[in-house]
Structure formats: structure tokens, C-alpha cells
Amino acid sequence: MKTTQFAKYLNKFFTIYLPNIKGTTPATIDSYRYTFILFLTYMEQEKGIKPDSIEINEITVKIIISFFDWLQIKRNNSIITRNQRHAAMNSFIKYMMYEFPEYLIEFQKILEIPIKKYHHKEISYLKTEGVKLLFDQIDVNIREGLRDYAILTFFYTTGIRVSELINIKVKNISLHYPPTLIVHGKGQRSRYIPLLKRTVEILQNYITTYNLDKENSLNDWLFKNHMRQQFTRQGINYIVQKYANLARIENKELVPKDLSPHKIRHTTAMELVNSGVDLIYIRDLLGHVSVKSTEIYAKADSSKKREAIEAASKDIVKKEKAQWEKNFKLKEWLKGFNRR
Numbered sequence: 001m002k003t004t005q006f007a008k009y010l011n012k013f014f015t016i017y018l019p020n021i022k023g024t025t026p027a028t029i030d031s032y033r034y035t036f037i038l039f040l041t042y043m044e045q046e047k048g049i050k051p052d053s054i055e056i057n058e059i060t061v062k063i064i065i066s067f068f069d070w071l072q073i074k075r076n077n078s079i080i081t082r083n084q085r086h087a088a089m090n091s092f093i094k095y096m097m098y099e100f101p102e103y104l105i106e107f108q109k110i111l112e113i114p115i116k117k118y119h120h121k122e123i124s125y126l127k128t129e130g131v132k133l134l135f136d137q138i139d140v141n142i143r144e145g146l147r148d149y150a151i152l153t154f155f156y157t158t159g160i161r162v163s164e165l166i167n168i169k170v171k172n173i174s175l176h177y178p179p180t181l182i183v184h185g186k187g188q189r190s191r192y193i194p195l196l197k198r199t200v201e202i203l204q205n206y207i208t209t210y211n212l213d214k215e216n217s218l219n220d221w222l223f224k225n226h227m228r229q230q231f232t233r234q235g236i237n238y239i240v241q242k243y244a245n246l247a248r249i250e251n252k253e254l255v256p257k258d259l260s261p262h263k264i265r266h267t268t269a270m271e272l273v274n275s276g277v278d279l280i281y282i283r284d285l286l287g288h289v290s291v292k293s294t295e296i297y298a299k300a301d302s303s304k305k306r307e308a309i310e311a312a313s314k315d316i317v318k319k320e321k322a323q324w325e326k327n328f329k330l331k332e333w334l335k336g337f338n339r340r
Contacts, residue, residue, distance in 0.1 A: 004054060009096060013092055014032070032088040032091065042066075059107075068113070086115060123266050134243055137246040147223065148242075153198075155264040155268070160183055160193070160265070160287075161261070162261045166230060167184060168221070175195075180195060183287065236261055269286060
């Protein structure tokens with residue numbers, strides 16, 4: 001069977017360039033892989049070109065723009081997902097530019113396709129009352145409940161990602177003073193996270209109960225599912241949703257219906273911002289590459305801005321409640337001002 005140049009270099013892109021030359025993480029490679037599965041599907045369904053027949057000269061700016069629109073319109077992908085597929089395609093095109101300089105002009109046009117802008121949703125997170133209600137649903141007197149309590153405590157007190165939590169091994173925990181957790185995060189970057197006294201107490205109880213305090217358990221996963229295997233993302237999401245649903249029975253206003261581990265991460269970040277912790281420290285704790293990613297939490301808390309203004313002008317004007325918080329119509333006008 002004839003192998004096209006496109007198929008040959010797509011294979012090299014995934015097997016050589018991404019893992020060996022660029023050092024891309026397995027998670028990112030998997031995401032890119034799915035992008036090209038979708039691209040091959042698009043070419044066959046919309047253009048009538050079978051995957052094994054695609055040629056390099058068919059990778060045009062017109063085709064790529066049409067592919068992105070297909071993702072959003074036909075597959076109902078969000079703009080965020082569309083932009084993720086866009087990034088994967090750009091990575092491949094940059095690789096191909098060096099392999100096929102004769103297509104440089106067309107490839108450059110593809111790279112100039114703008115990322116689609118979108119409206120950032122307001123950050124969803126739990127208030128203190130919601131956190132307490134969530135944890136009150138867990139029965140720590142049973143083994144499974146103790147494990148779940150430890151998992152949610154980790155999320156809430158460290159702000160780690162799901163992918164980071166399920167990859168924690170017993171050896172990654174140090175309960176000696178000062179107690180710390182080493183996390184292997186995005187982009188193969190590792191960071192140390194300090195553990196709170198209460199977290200250590202819960203963790204010690206959990207480790208003892210699950211017999212993880214033995215030397216031969218150092219390479220075990222810290223948290224395992226009911227099959228005694230490493231948790232999946234779906235398994236952790238199920239646990240969070242389980243207790244969120246129970247909490248919503250008591251008070252649905254305090255716990256969002258779509259509560260997820262990532263929203264608990266938002267909760268951790270917002271509480272740190274509200275406590276006055278410097279954004280640089282929050283960035284390091286959450287494992288953000290840039291403080292720009294962390295700034296969204298500071299922007300989300302408008303009350304902090306008002307407090308800062310009041311503090312700066314306390315000798316000039318008397319402290320008063322912001323007018324737009326007691327005047328509903330004025331508040332609505334201010335919300336829509338920028339749009340107008």
C-alpha cells in the first residue's frame with residue numbers, strides 16, 4: 001500500500017518530533033493525537049478524501065479554517081476546545097515548515113489564522129459555608145469515607161489538579177517537619193507544596209488505616225479506587241459529584257450543580273487571594289507557568305479593589321458602602337457599560 005508524504009510525516013511528528021525533540025508530555029501528545037483523528041474524520045466526511053490518500057498540498061489555509069469551523073458548528077465544540085485543536089494544528093505546521101520549505105508560504109498563512117476570542121466566564125467556586133457543607137457529607141468512620149475525606153482535603157488545602165492527585169505516590173509525601181508534598185505537574189514540572197497541620201493529621205490517619213506506612217508501600221499510589229488500582233479522572237470526579245449532590249439536598253444554593261475538582265482548585269485560589277497572599281506565592285502553589293494565569297483570581301474579587309481604594313483614601317473621604325451595591329439599576333448599568 002502506498003504511503004503518502006502526509007501520513008509519513010504525521011507519524012514522525014508523533015513518534016519522533018514531539019516526544020524526543022520537543023519533549024512534549026504524554027498528556028499533550030494524546031490531546032494532539034485526538035485532534036488529528038478529528039481532522040482525518042473531517043477530511044473524509046466533508047471533503048471525501050480518505051485518511052490514507054491525504055497529500056501535503058491539500059493542507060491549505062482554506063481547509064484548516066473550514067476544519068476549525070466544522071469542529072465548532074458540526075461537533076458543537078466550545079471556542080476553548082476549538083482553540084486547543086488550533087494549537088495542535090499549529091504545532092504540526094511549524095514542524096512541517098522545516099520538512100517542506102516549498103510549502104512555506106501556505107504554511108505561514110495557516111499559522112496566521114487568529115485564535116478565536118471568547119468571553120471568559122465568571123470563576124465558579126465555593127464560599128466557606130459551601131466547603132463546610134461539602135465536607136460534612138463525608139462519613140470518616142468508614143474506610144472509603146476516610147479516603148474520600150483525605151482526597152477532598154488535598155484538593156482544598158493544596159489546590160492541586162486531578163492529574164496531579166491521581167499520580168501521587170506514598171514516597172511523594174514527607175510528614176517530617178516541615179511536612180511537604182512533591183507534585184509532578186504540567187509540562188513535567190515538579191514543585192513542593194507545604195502541608196497544613198490539619199492535612200497532616202488526616203493523612204496520617206488515612207495512611208495508617210490503609211497500611212501505607214510500610215516501607216514496601218513507598219511506590220504505591222497514595223489513593224486507589226475500590227479495585228485497588230490507580231484512580232482515573234472520572235473516578236475522582238465521581239467522588240466529588242457524589243458529595244456535592246448530597247450537599248445540594250441540604251442547600252443547593254451553597255454548592256454548584258457542576259462542582260468539580262477544578263472548581264475546588266478555584267476555591268483554594270480565591271481564599272488565598274481573599275487572605276491577602278501575594279500572587280507570586282499563589283502562582284507557585286498552583287503550578288502556573290506565569291503569574292498572568294493567577295491574576296484571574298485577583299480580578300474576580302471586586303471587593304478587594306474597593307477595599308484598596310478605601311484604604312488609600314481613608315484620610316480624605318469617609319468610608320461608605322459603594323453606591324452600585326445598593327442601587328440595582330445603577331449596578332446593571334455599570335455591568336453593561338463596557339458592552340455599550
